[in-house]
Structure formats: C-alpha cells, structure tokens
Amino acid sequence: MWIKWLSVGIFFVLQTTGGAVHAQVFPQKPIKLIVPFAAGGSTDMVARLLAERMGPLLGQSVVVENRAGVGGVLGADAVAKAAPDGYTLLMGTVSTHGASPAIYKKIPYDAAKDFEPITNVMSVPSVLTIHPKVPAKTLQEFVALAKAAPGKYSYGSPGNGSLGHANVENLLQLAGIQVLHVPYKGGGPALNDAVAGQIDALTDNLPSTYPHIQAGRLRPLALLSPQRSKLLPDLPTYKEAGYPEMDEGGWFGLLAPAKTPRAVVLKINAAAHQAMQDPAFKARSDAIDGIAMANTPEQFGEQIKKALARYQRIAKSANIQLD
Known part of the structure; x- marks a missing residue:
C-alpha cells in the first residue's frame, strides 16, 4: 500500500513542479519570433528592438523571421500551429488579433483560443x-x-x-x-x-x-491614440475631436501557441519586461512616440478581447468582410 501512495506522491510532485523545471531549463536553443508583416515596418522594428535585448537575458538568440501575407494571418497561423514549447513566438498586433479575425470569413486560427498572451510591448499611434x-x-x-x-x-x-x-x-x-x-x-x-x-x-x-x-x-x-503625441503635441486625438469610440491605437505584443507551459510564459514575460527597461529600448521607443505597454498575460488577454469585440462591431456596421 505504501508503494501505491509513494507513486501517487511522486506523480503529484512531478505534475506540480514540471512547469517550474521546464522554466529552469528553458531556453536551450534559439527562439524564433515571427513577425507577420514585411521587414522594415513598425511591427518588424519593434520585434527586432525587443529581440536584440531579450536574447542576452534568456541566454539564447531570439531570431526574427518575417512571414507576411493576408493582413498578418499567415504568420499568426504559423505560430498557432507551432509546438507549444516557447521556441516559436508571435509579435501580434491589432491586425492579427482584432481586425483580421473580424474581417476574414475563413481565418485559419482562433485569435482568442489558439494563443497564450505573454505581454503587450508597445502602442504606436x-x-x-x-x-x-x-x-x-x-x-x-x-x-x-x-x-x-x-x-x-x-x-x-x-x-x-x-x-x-x-x-x-x-x-x-x-x-x-x-x-x-x-x-x-x-x-x-x-x-x-x-x-x-x-x-x-x-x-x-x-x-x-x-x-x-x-x-x-x-x-x-x-x-x-488614448493620449496626445509628444511629436505632435497640438494634434487632437479622435476622442478630443468628438469620436470617443476611437480611443486606441495600434499595439504590438508577444504571444505563444496555446498550451505553452505557464512557467515558460512567465519567464518570457519577465525577460521582455526587463528588455523594455533598457535605456536604448526606451530611447528608440521615444523616437517613434511609442507608449510602453508592459503588462501581465491576463491583462494582455483582456486587451485582445477588447480589440476583437471592437473590430467585430466595425466590420459588421461597415459591412467589411473578405473570403
């Protein structure tokens, strides 16, 4: 009988500590960060800025790979279908997790269910x-x-x-x-x-x-944008101009495939937040009027839900739908 209870105890320990062990050994090889748009754009720039500073913190290279097409759908789908081990990440945007899921009839991924939010990174007006x-x-x-x-x-x-x-x-x-x-x-x-x-x-x-x-x-x-620009301080926001429904600009955030271990998600989250404190990161962010958006996986998940709901309303009212 004691052997049976010992087996149960060992199983319980493995189950409860497995995520922590995984996080301790992660990463053991380079991490791929997929940008679902062409090189040179804002999404690509933010991804490379973050990847360059996250790599040394994690002890492995973070390699940016551009997979453009269909409003970000192709790149996002590649991450949704990747192994949930933390080695394939997405630099998601309001397009991949807001506009495109609302507009395209046959989108191959579920923006709410097929990803683990890690952290928002930056909002650019x-x-x-x-x-x-x-x-x-x-x-x-x-x-x-x-x-x-x-x-x-x-x-x-x-x-x-x-x-x-x-x-x-x-x-x-x-x-x-x-x-x-x-x-x-x-x-x-x-x-x-x-x-x-x-x-x-x-x-x-x-x-x-x-x-x-x-x-x-x-x-x-x-x-x-929710606030005025430091580059154009005299320019009103849409909200100030009489359109309060239009109060959120574009954002760029890290996501992993669904079922990625929680401990791995939190380790990447911590590395991303530390990278965003780098003076060079802050200086480059300020130069493009970026607003830091570091948050928890849960908070980022709520932002995604809000974006999905907003663009579903827009697509329906404006009758924008594509195959």
Whole structure:
C-alpha cells in the first residue's frame, strides 16, 4: 500500500513542479519570433528592438523571421500551429488579433483560443492625414467637406481588410460621410500616393508619416491614440475631436501557441519586461512616440478581447468582410 501512495506522491510532485523545471531549463536553443508583416515596418522594428535585448537575458538568440501575407494571418497561423514549447513566438498586433479575425470569413486560427498572451510591448499611434490640396485644417472641416460632396474625396489603405481600412471605415460610419476607398498592396505605396496627391487622405502609423508631416507634404487631422503625441503635441486625438469610440491605437505584443507551459510564459514575460527597461529600448521607443505597454498575460488577454469585440462591431456596421 505504501508503494501505491509513494507513486501517487511522486506523480503529484512531478505534475506540480514540471512547469517550474521546464522554466529552469528553458531556453536551450534559439527562439524564433515571427513577425507577420514585411521587414522594415513598425511591427518588424519593434520585434527586432525587443529581440536584440531579450536574447542576452534568456541566454539564447531570439531570431526574427518575417512571414507576411493576408493582413498578418499567415504568420499568426504559423505560430498557432507551432509546438507549444516557447521556441516559436508571435509579435501580434491589432491586425492579427482584432481586425483580421473580424474581417476574414475563413481565418485559419482562433485569435482568442489558439494563443497564450505573454505581454503587450508597445502602442504606436496612427494618424489621419490629408494632402495639403484639400482645403481643411481640422477633422471637423474635413468631415464638413465630405458631407457636402459625398464620394468626391478618397482615402488609401494598405489593402482591403487592413487595419487602415477598418479604422477609416469606423470614422466614416461615426461621422456619416462617404469617402472613396482606394486599396493598395501595402502601406508604402499608399503613403507614396498620399504624398503625391493621388489620394486625398490616409491613416498610417505615426512613425511612417511623421517625416512627411514635418516637411509639409501631409497635414495631420487626428491621432488614433488614448493620449496626445509628444511629436505632435497640438494634434487632437479622435476622442478630443468628438469620436470617443476611437480611443486606441495600434499595439504590438508577444504571444505563444496555446498550451505553452505557464512557467515558460512567465519567464518570457519577465525577460521582455526587463528588455523594455533598457535605456536604448526606451530611447528608440521615444523616437517613434511609442507608449510602453508592459503588462501581465491576463491583462494582455483582456486587451485582445477588447480589440476583437471592437473590430467585430466595425466590420459588421461597415459591412467589411473578405473570403
């Protein structure tokens, strides 16, 4: 009988300490951090900034791999289907865990169930800009112009179903205006045509647009962020301009496949938070007006739920749905 109880006791100890042991030996090889967008963009920049500083803290390299396509869906799906061992992570965004799941009918992963949130990393505001040829100095003036001439003005986005598309459609629904959507194959071409005056308006991440705003090639109207920008302190947020529903900008956060051991999740969380305290990380974050978003896995999970609910509402009200 005592042998039976000894076996039960050993099993219980293994079950309760297994996660801790796993965390002690993790990692034993390089970690892959998948960025579901092309190299050079904001998501890629934040991922590389974090990976460079997390590697030494974990004792293994954190290697960034870009897998772009379908609004971030391809890269996110690769992580959802990876082994839940902590060696394949995702730099998730409001696209992969908000807009894309709401907009695409046949998305191959469940944004709420197929991932373990680790931590949010950074929020970067996006900004609505217009070409200087448009005779509006404020968002209210642009809305008035669009109401007076439905369909006359146009806006560009990185593509159908993109975050830029969803956010502008949200504004159009709230303001009751009609502005022609011109989808592009990526944010770069859309930004180029906005600067050239081929389209009238564009929503893009502030770091990408800021040089053109500084040079007077684009005029900013509103910031999608919970707070004003240090780079553009006089620019009102959407909430200040009369659209309180639009109060959250884009964010970038770490996720692992579902069922990744809790101890491993917490070890990566701690390393990420420590990396974010690095002076060089803070300096680079400040340069792009990034807002630190370090939080617990549970808090990040709540942010994801909020994003999913918000973009489901937008997709339904604006009738944005893609196969």
